[in-house]
Amino acid sequence: MLIALMTLLAAGIVKGAIGSGVPVIVVPVLTMLYDVQLAIAVLVAPNLISNALQVWQYRRHLLPLRFLALFSLAGGLGIVLGTWGLVVLSAELLSLGVAGAIVLYLAIKVARRRMALPFNLAERIVIPAGLLAGVLQGAAGMSAPASVTFLNAMQLERRVFIGSISVFFVAITSVQIPALLSAGILTLERFLYSVVALIIIVAAMPLGAHLGKRLPHRWFDNLIMLLLAGIACKIFIDAWLAS
Secondary structure: OOHHHHHHOOOHHHHHOOOOHHHHHHHHHHHOOOHHHHHHHHOHHHHHHHHHHHHOOOOOOOOHHHHHHHHHHHHHHHHHHHHHHHHHOOOOHHHHHHHHHHHHHHHHHHHHOOOOOOOOHHHHHHHHHHHHHHHHHHHHHHOOOHHHHHHHHHHOHHHHHHHHHHHHHHHHHHHHHHEEEEHOOHHHHHHHHHHHHHHHHHHHHHHHHHHHOOHHHHHHHHHHHHHHHHHHHHHHHHHHHHH
């Protein structure tokens, strides 16, 4: 319980400092401590509320409505497919899925390639990109390897990126909540945990904003990558020892 509390505090600090990073930190740690289903359920309130606030804040800086609609609708379909996998797949396979998402995320971060994705090409692949992001979010609780990478590749202005990715996160979380309820994964107890997680994360964000003005963002980035690499190694080792 103490580790989970510290993780939520750390996630809030990082989000306050760099504006993102909550699922990337929280889902792997809670998966390691408990299971993927609880990890995903705990983040529904933080994901919905924090991103809704950012949508409102950046509502005048968004990608075209048609583009966001296709991206979000495809993501919603992916959520349904991913949640189905969350129900039918074993806990071991789901944990390995989280570890795989971590490895993909780290590989993209380490490569640091500045891909230039023109808008006309992005329009052609927006549906598969949204679908993949939704599946990752539904089954592993981490859409970043697909969603964030896709929009980053478009080299959007910062406000457009934050507003647009927040629209996507609000949309897929709005689909994820009823999907988790229908699957029996989002129980009343887990929803209460989610509300507590939201309070902890929001409470820690001002400290992160304060630190973010004094410490380089790369410092936070490297610390997260080191933590994730350790978690992924532990998940793979545990799976290997159990086989």
